[in-house]
Amino acid sequence: MGIFSLITGLPGPSGFGSASTAEQVTDGVDASNLTAIVTGGASGIGLETARVLALRKAHVIIAARNMDAADEARKLILKENEAARVDVLKLDLCSVKSVRAFVDNFNALDLPLNILINNAGVMFCPYQLSEDGIEMQFATNHLGHFLLTNLLLDKMKNTARNTGIEGRIVNLTSIAHLHTYEEGIRFEKINDKISYSDKKAYGQSKLANILHANELSRHLQAEGANITVNSVHPGLIMTNLMRHSFFLMRIVQVFTYIFWKNVPQGAATTCFAALHPSLKGVTGKYFLDCNEMAPSVHARNEALAKKLWEFSQKLVRSPQNATN
Secondary structure, eight states, X not given: OOHHHHHHOOOXXXXXXXXXXXXXXXXXXXXXXXXXXXXXXXXXXXXXXXXXXXXXXXXXXXXXSOHHHHHHHHHHHHHHOTTOEEEEEEOOXXXXXXXXXXXXXHHHTTOOOOEEEEOOOOOSOOSOBOTTSSBHHIIIIIIHHXXXXXXXXXXXXXXHHHHOOOEEEEEEXXXXXXXXXXXXXXXXXXXXXXXXXXXXXXXXXXXHHHHHHHHHHHHHHHHTOSEEEEEEEOOBOOSGGGGGGHHHHHHHHHHSGGGBOOXXXXXHHHHHHHHXXXXXXXXXXXXXXXXXXXXXXXXXXXXXXXXHHXXXXXXXXXXXXXXX
16 A cells, blocks of 8 residues: 555555545444444544444444534434434543543443544644643543543453454554654653644654554453454544644645545544454554554554553553653
């Protein structure tokens, strides 16, 4: 898969490519016995992912910070598909307290959990700290999902064990993981304001998504758990994620329009990783345009992944102590 395939939309080894849509890659899939959580499912590719999963008869939980938008998303899905099973729960990923509350609320529903799609995120935002005192892009894109995933793991393991159905975790990353700080993850300078770069901080958080998925995959394989974990780059899509750099990205889009996707195409790789039968047992991989690709050298660094895992565990236990 290269530039030519990206531009032309020609399918790769999977049979799909950059022009494939979420509906196309899940055609014929019956997900009626599956329950899925989609973070950031109220808009953009998260909403399209939730819509297509519901279309394939999965029970979808939209996890979102903006509950009004989440309710509108649910109504939109039900308007198209009256039989859809869609619920909404509040989740603010930049808040450890909110993540824990979300998991408590989800567990209270007494539902199984087969699929977790870590989709939500922020991009290129000005320097700011979360309520827990962590740089916002790292806190939202990585740390919130790290904690959410860890808190839901027992539920996913039990579901896979009791049903015999493979669980799947999908981390949305970005090709921007190639553009991070020199050391990959700045463990000693996560909150450093002076050297902060909104672009590199975003790349750092997206690198963290891949490292998290790979390390978790190794943990689950060692346990023999029937759960896979993969990372996906959805492609270039103009969504609300780019609100902090909207005009800049519009200019970039004018000169790179052949590389951009629409929202149904942008959600394709996520839905492929979540539902396609060809990926049964496939774990710890990075996908672009519904085909496996090699991520950056940093992303393949097992020592870096392990260090990030340990660092993240300290952060979710005591954010202030871990960053001082």
